[in-house]
């Protein structure tokens with residue numbers, strides 16, 4: 328069988344505030360994309376094998392039983408050479424991706440900032456608030472090893488961290504998120520159109536929007552709605568606002584706010600409240616605080632919907648452990664604890680009727696800009712590309 | 725805009741202590757350097773591929789001509805020399821380890837002891 332080729336990073340949509348890439352920068356990002364795929368397709372299966380043939384039998388010999396949970400498994404496997412090698416390579420690949428993206432952005436940061444300012448100047452759809460502090464769940468370590476996290480500014484009006492974040496998602500997902508890294512938001516729009524065509528939200532809140540990857544497709548799906556997108560990270564909001572404008576999207580207001588306290592918005596003032604890949608970066612105190620705010624802000628008859636990775640419950644111990652790698656080795660401290668939560672329990676503690684909780688897969692279309700047009704007749708064949716997201720949510724009755 | 729140190733900012737670390745996985749830290753750092761070099765080599769190879777494309781587009785040569793190119797005797801000798809130098813350079817540490825294992829050399833401490841008659 329011929330090796331499946333990967334799309335070039337260069338097919339990504341370069342909106343007006345996107346960093347330019349020269350020949351060697353493209354080559355570097357392509358190398359890193361291939362390295363990521365190589366590690367998961369070719370090296371990671373070796374870790375599974377090492378677990379099954381070495382780590383597990385030794386564990387059973389010593390303890391008389393298999394590892395009962397991922398923590399026991401982790402304690403045992405960290406001594407294994409195959410695991411160590413894969414982990415060292417993976418961690419290093421993340422760090423290389425960060426350096427590559429930052430170097431690319433920094434060499435042209437003055438131009439990017441000028442373009443961002445051009446879009447942002449005088450706009451009343453960008454509301455920054457100096458008094459908003461960076462919460463503990465965002466500021467304690469640089470999440471997913473992104474130096475400066477989402478919020479660090481190296482000079483006035485800086486957007487370095489945001490511009491680097493924008494260009495790098497492709498590298499870790501090999502294009503699966505689409506040419507604008509917005510597959511998740513597109514999937515939500517499509518799911519709503521397919522399943523609830525009569526639902527026409529007038530006011531939408533997106534929490535933890537970062538650079539608006541998934542707020543933009545929602546705003547496009549509901550062009551008559553007013554979308555409020557909040558985050559604590561100023562450089563990300565600045566970039567998000569300019570990016571949305573550059574994409575011709577004018578119905579989003581980006582607001583610097585801490586979602587634990589959104590008292591500026593009235594009770595029951597939103598029809599739809601969303602998050603995308605957000606909860607795993609909160610905390611045991613932030614998550615219920617924010618859920619309570621959502622419950623307060625959501626209209627009766629409204630929907631709250633959240634894209635996340637699946638919860639660990641019911642998953643095999645090894646799969647849990649591998650999914651949990653990021654918790655310890657990619658600066659995602661709340662990833663594991665969040666995926667252990669009983670969502671029903673959490674929602675009912677925050678005032679929701681948790682019997683209404685539903686979980687569903689949402690699917691976006693394969694992005695033809697990246698993967699090319701599908702041949703007629705290969706409808707059933709998506710080459711493993713069909714991007715599926717896990718979502719949970721509930722309608723407030 | 726304030727002056728910023730772009731070179732160091734690009735490579736700055738993420739906040740939070742870095743976990744190390746291999747037997748020792750230096751080994752992992754060497755791996756890290758090696759992988760960065762692998763990336764740069766890949767970039768260089770792409771650049772060569774680009775050069776070939778452009779040269780072909782401009783009608784300077786075709787890739788078949790490149791693939792069919794036969795170096796003459798002088799060129800073969802030159803390349804052989806270069807390849808040997810290249811290998812010797814990247815495998816230097818192996819050569820030096822072999823030399824040491826085949827010799828019976830003193831350590832600096834032993835020499836110092838001798839030169840100071842044990843007075844240090």
Ligand SMILES: C[S@@+](CC[C@H](N)C(=O)[O-])C[C@H]1O[C@@H](n2cnc3c(N)ncnc32)[C@H](O)[C@@H]1O
Pocket residue numbers: 462464465477534535536537538539540541542557558559560563584585586587602603604605608609613
């Ligand atoms: C993983 S990112 C979310 C990605 C984004 N939703 C998307 O679809 O691309 C998490 C974001 O949540 C923000 N965040 C974390 N805690 C927050 C809080 N209490 N209030 C507002 N934003 C918060 C972070 O600053 C960060 O930008």
